[in-house]
Amino acid sequence: MASAKDNKNKLAFLSMPAPASYVAGLGRGASGFTTRSDIGPAREGPSEEVIAEARAKRGEEAEVDPEQFQDPDNEYGLFAGMTYEADDEEADKIYEQVDEAMDMRRKARREAREQELLSQHRAERPKIQQQFADLKRGLSQVTDAEWESIPEVGNLTRRKRQRGNERTYVVPDSVIVGDRGKGEYESSLDPMQQQSGGLATPADGAMTNFVEIGQARDKILSLKLDQATNGSSSSSSAFASGTSTSIDPKGYLTSLDTHASTIKSEAEIGDIKRARMLFDSLVKSNPKHGPGWIAAACLEEHAGRMVAARKIIKKGCEECPRSEDVWLEAARLHNNDDAKVILANAVQHVGQSVKIWLAAADLEHDVKAKKRVLRKALEHIPTSVRLWKETVNLESSPSDARILLARAVEVIPSSVELWLALARLETPEKAKGVLNKARKAVPTSCEIWIAAGRLLEQEVSRGEVKKEEGVQESEEDKKKREKMLLAVDKTIETGVKELRKHGVLLTREQWITQAEKCEAEGSLRTSEAIVKATVSIGLDDNGEESSEDEKYDIWVSDAQASESRGSIGTARAIFAYALKVFPHRSSLWRLASALEKAHGTPQSLIALLETAVSYCPTAEVLWLMLAKEMWVGLGDVRGARGVLERAFEANSESESVWLAAVKLESESGGEKGGEVNVARELLGRARSVAGTQRIWMKSAVFERQQGNYDVALSTVSEAIKKFPKFDKLYMIQGQIYHEHKKNIPAARSAYANGLRASPKSPTLWILASRLEEADGKSIKARSLLEKGRLANPGEERLWAEAVRVEERAGGGAGNAQAKALLARALQECPASGLLWSMAVWAEPRPARKGRSVDALKKSAEDGRIVCTVARLFWSERKVEKAREWFKRTVNAEVGEIGRGLWGDGWGWWLKFERAYGTEEHREIVRSLCAAAEPRYGEVWAAVSKDDRNRGLGTRGILELVADKLET
CATH class of the missing domain: 1.25.40 (Serine Threonine Protein Phosphatase 5, Tetratricopeptide repeat)
Incomplete structure (x- = not known):
């Protein structure tokens, strides 16, 4: 007994308080940490009763429990299910701004107070590191011998343990024998396993029967094969009995591949588990939230657990019977027969859902069954336009569809689609009555008025078809057709006015869109009528009439936009209306002609240009376009001459008209390629009437082309006296002397005179340089180009010609002199495409691609x-x-x-x-x-x-x- 008491007293120090000077771990040298004693003891605050008593003495009211208004069914708060609107968001932002402003106002004072408290606390209770800072600095003077004499941690004997006295122990034989058999393999069964018929006895005593494992595998494979047989849920009895033997090999392999692809990685499995927990919490906290059930079911479907997905969505249907999306998802997750039952139950709860009825109709494969479902749906929802359209689309007989649409417009008189569909099924006479009723029922619809215009246009088209078939059109029929075409315009115009009366103000862009739509559907005349009636909307009815330039720009941009969208008829109609407003603007006629040339016929273009020159007789370009189309487009030389004769009458001194007439005569007919004498006579008359420098130049060129070099030289000399600054005259003179007369001094003199008269002409400098180079004077050629660059700084053609001179003199583009000059040229003209192109080809083949990248950066x-x-x-x-x-x-x-x-x-x-x-x-x-x-x-x-x-x-x-x- 005494010994037990002594043992108990030995452990009594564990429950005793520590001495006043005790520091934990000090004996092991662990003194570099902060303990509770350094900070100070924690003190308990006043209890709630004491606080309540103090408040009662001061007369303060008790605080309201913030949890007393908490919704017991909603752990997220009373207003968690309400809609977070824009006003709430704005209020929250205002509160946040106020809080930030108040916080910034008190920030400096608060930081100063915190810094003061922190410094005061550090002064009263410094850290252990600060207390021993002076001792740490003294450690720098400790010698190596003193460091070696410091005892190890935990060694309180102050004796340094000598090295080399480590103790070793002998490994028992049982460990060695046990490790010896770890890497061995047995290739035969022992007697015990042979007696058990293939049963393996592991170390833990459990028996593994490999025969049963093989049999189970065969059963699973048989089940897979039964499931892969052809048939749906209706043939499930055949699957169970195993009598169905028709197997689709491709389908079976595909199903195996599908099952293999559903194997998830560990990361995916982890994500699925986390998502499952979240959705489980969501549907439990808010079971009336339909999207939560749908998301949970989709998760299980993604994970390959279709049974669990169907159970979840079934629970969702019970909790959210008014959610059509939940019912539709449930139908999707089940097979066809089960989906029909589900949607039948859904109709009992959400019978007004169009989606439910349409989904139920889609499940039916028989047309009669679909009709039955849709007509049942119409009994519940007779005001659904979509249901009526689907029902009508199932009808194969136009008469039955007409009856259905007649009933539909009675039930839904505000549906424009149904009215238009009924009008399309009726005869033209009855269709007019239908559209009149539709216009009264829906007076704010522009589609009805457009449909009326298209109906009139179709009647005109039928008359034109008869005319094409050979039926002779009487005068009365012709007048009737013209009257109906005018009726189309009048119908659209009346429709625009009626829509304005009812407050429907469509913009010009919206009407143009309708016109393009009519054109795409083949109603070109209706499209033109829409443009005529609406293209001025927004330009004349804004109180202040737009200026002519504004109208011009807007109509041109509208026409070009329609052309870019492929609506050529609409663009043509816009130009036609603009030309009626601005018939004397030649630029507008040119734009309309360009459109007609690109998308019309030569005859239509000539007709348009004839009208253009009648309104703009002084526009030379229109006369030239007309003459060219007559000559080139139709091959009518005589007609082109007549056009130019009329152009002479309106523009007697026009240089372009004279030269066009000369070109026509010189290139059309005659043994030498044209009417040479007539052309020469026209040029003489042109020189006397107009007498421009270009006419003189063309006269010299004409004579040179005919081989009359002396006449050409005399013409050039006379022209130079009249126009001494015209550089092309010197070029022609020098080329005739050089190429035809072989008189290099005379050519040199011509070019020298030209350079003195027109030093700013780069072509003259280049021709003079080439003349010297051809004469074997490369130095003189370089000198001329150098002078030309001084007279025309930054001229890329002169630099390029100088580089070519060096290339021809040095035997190729790779010589050093040409490269150096090309580098100087690029410094002078850094954005020159001509010089960069030469620089690319001057490089070796491997470096050309990189050089081309630099060129694209400079001038792409x-x-x-x-x-x-x-x-x-x-x-x-x-x-x-x-x-x-x-x-x-x-x-x-x-x-x-x-x-x-x-x-x-x-x-x-x-x-x-x-x-x-x-x-x-x-x-x-x-x-x-x-x-x-x-x-x-x-x-x-x-x-x-x-x-x-x-x-x-x-x-x-x-x-x-x-x-x-x-x-």
């Missing part, structure tokens, strides 16, 4: 750079990319040259299509080039102005340019 919109990139793709055999970039080339601008006018780009594209394209591709290039009519380009200008190519059209010049271009 220049067609010459785009063409260079296309040629690089061509060299790499990237056919589709090259073709795409060639398309971009012809649609890009080249310096100041407009889109599609750079002929060299068209030549490169045709050359590419010759190598890699089909005849169809080449024909596309030719037709697009002929429509664009390019006029510029170094090679294109040289080919087109060659006397040997006189009379060739755009297609012929394009072929020659493609032949001359060198890759």
